[in-house]
Structure formats: C-alpha cells, structure tokens
C-alpha cells in the first residue's frame with residue numbers, strides 16, 4: 625500500500641493501519657479518479673492537494689457542522705472541494721474560488737459524475753476581489769464555514785474580508 629508523504633497521522637504504524645482499514649477503503653471512487661487525473665496532468669504538483677486522510681476529516685467535519693453555505697478558497701483540481709461537497713446537505717451551496725479554471729476543470733467531470741456539481745458555485749478569480757464582490761452584493765451573513773487553502777501570503781487579506 626502506497627502512503628502519501630503528508631497527512632494528519634504522525635506514527636507510521638498507525639498510519640499504515642488506519643489507511644489500510646479505513647481511509648483508502650472509504651475514499652470515494654470519483655475522488656480516486658480526481659487524484660489520478662491530477663497526477664497525470666500535474667505530476668509532483670499533485671502533492672498540493674489535501675491528502676486522503678484530511679479529505680476524510682473534512683467530510684466528517686461537514687457531516688457534524690452541516691453547513692448550508694460554505695466557502696473554499698484554493699480549489700486546485702477539486703480534491704478538498706469534492707470531499708466537502710459530498711458531505712454537505714443536498715440544498716447546500718459551496719462557493720469555490722481559484723485563480724485557475726483549468727485546475728478546477730481537471731476534477732469537474734468526476735464532480736459531475738458523483739452528482740455534486742449543483743452544490744458548487746465556482747468563481748475564477750483571485751480571492752480578495754472575489755470576496756469583496758460577494759460582500760458588496762450581500763450584507764447578511766454569507767458563510768457558515770470557510771476552508772482556505774490558497775497562497776499562504778494572502779491570508780491576512782482573506783480573513784479581513
């Protein structure tokens with residue numbers, strides 16, 4: 625069994641056990657395909673997706689919080705996006721922002737195959753102007769939960785929006 629180079633778990637033996645018995649067996653078939661398509665298109669850059677255990681953690685977190693409106697900044701090919709959309713309620717809406725639609729379109733066919741596309745509003749833009757635009761359109765509370773996984777140097781701007 626191949627293990628990713630990063631993840632939440634710190635003990636190799638525990639990682640091996642949990643990945644073999646829980647994480648990989650429960651990884652959605654379309655998520656496996658997003659990962660494979662990401663490797664084919666981007667090679668080592670695929671390592672920038674959230675690892676499979678963090679994907680499971682995000683799904684679990686969404687199941688507990690049950691957010692109706694969620695924001696993701698930094699979509700890449702959609703591994704984390706898929707993981708959260710899968711666990712959101714069917715009438716939930718996930719606003720997803722990335723500077724590259726090309727990235728998003730690698731995972732989009734698998735998002736569609738899994739019947740999740742209707743939950744996602746993708747915006748191709750740098751995060752800060754897109755957030756300012758969303759805020760200027762609506763003054764009530766916009767999101768129940770936000771996952772930020774874009775360029776780390778802009779986080780101050782993102783959180784002040």
Ligand SMILES: C[S@@+](CC[C@H](N)C(=O)[O-])C[C@H]1O[C@@H](n2cnc3c(N)ncnc32)[C@H](O)[C@@H]1O
Pocket residue numbers: 672673674697698699700701702703704705721722723724727749750751752773774775778
């Ligand atoms: C670490 S990857 C995201 C990985 C993704 N969460 C996943 O699980 O596959 C970072 C992404 O942030 C995007 N990005 C970089 N700077 C950005 C910005 N200022 N605004 C929005 N997206 C940005 C990149 O295009 C890239 O797709």
